[in-house]
Amino acid sequence: MSAARLEAFLAKIYVDENSRERFMADPRGEAAKAGLGEREIEALEKIDRAGLILTARSLHQKRRRMTGKRTKKQG
């Protein structure tokens, strides 16, 4: 169950800017609020911040390109 919670939490911070900003300001607090276990919280405290920003930016651009279009893949 914790694995699914972690995936849900990652999905949220990857695509939702407000959630991401709250998380970046207080990783432990936000992860705990999401019901994640201590192990996941510690992992999220050490998150690859540059990777998070680049992932979010890339997903945002891909989602924008996808709007109203099909046949795009990347990955």
Next chain:
Amino acid sequence: MKFKSAGKNTIRDRVGLGWRRELAVGILSHLDRIDVVEVIADDLFDAPRDERRALRTLAAQTTVVLHGVSLGMASSVPVDAKLLEKTARLCEEVEPEYWSEHLAFVRGGGVEIGHLTAPPRTDATIEGAAANLERARAVVGAAPLVENIATLIDPPGSDYDEIDWINRIIDSSPGDLLLDLHNLHANATNFGYDAAEFLKRLPSERIAAAHLAGGKWVEALGERRLLDDHLHDVPDAVYQLLTELAAIVPNPLTVILERDGAYPPIETLLRQLDCAREALAEGRSRQFERMEKEAA
């Protein structure tokens, strides 16, 4: 469902192109230089009847394979049953030689990420992927080839490095590997490992296909990473990996060039297919020489 038999021990390496509407005319007028066409399955789930009929016509003229992008196989959460049913219906209709999907998660907790994302590399996602691939095999009638994905982030909460995680999934799953060489190149570049060594640690007899693509550099917080964007030409490093791959894989390979935009003239893409053929030939030659030496 029915799949056209690949005749694994008789076919030779083949090189093809991803089907995109913008490339349709170029592809259809150069089928003599394109061995295989890879179609994005998700584009056709809700496509008009005419478009699906056109795909059947294409499949009658050349080898067609289907590529899924939205199932999210590498998740601790079961794959969406409706999407799996749609995949099954499409495979039934098109009879592709094979179908493929990604070792990615694409949704979580009701949030659609909208693209392929690397999950935490843990026992939970290994077991989840194995269960999802088995579900897919049962519903569709054949297991998909599974593709490694590119990631800009080192997935948080991971217990395994990428190679061990992929090998564990392959080991516990029915499908073989579709190795995306640009994804491998990008991840190796971004996270500091040797792509050629990574190749050597994969089970070579389980690699059935490869993807080629290009990308660009992106930057945040002073760190530069390589983004797999499918908008640029295939770099030399990826052709070199294709040679390395052909030197170790015993089975025939299907190699697909993916291009998703900033489309150059079709001749440019056809030249990249020719470069792929040259890279394959070089690798096969090395493998043959090695086998001859071993036999002597």
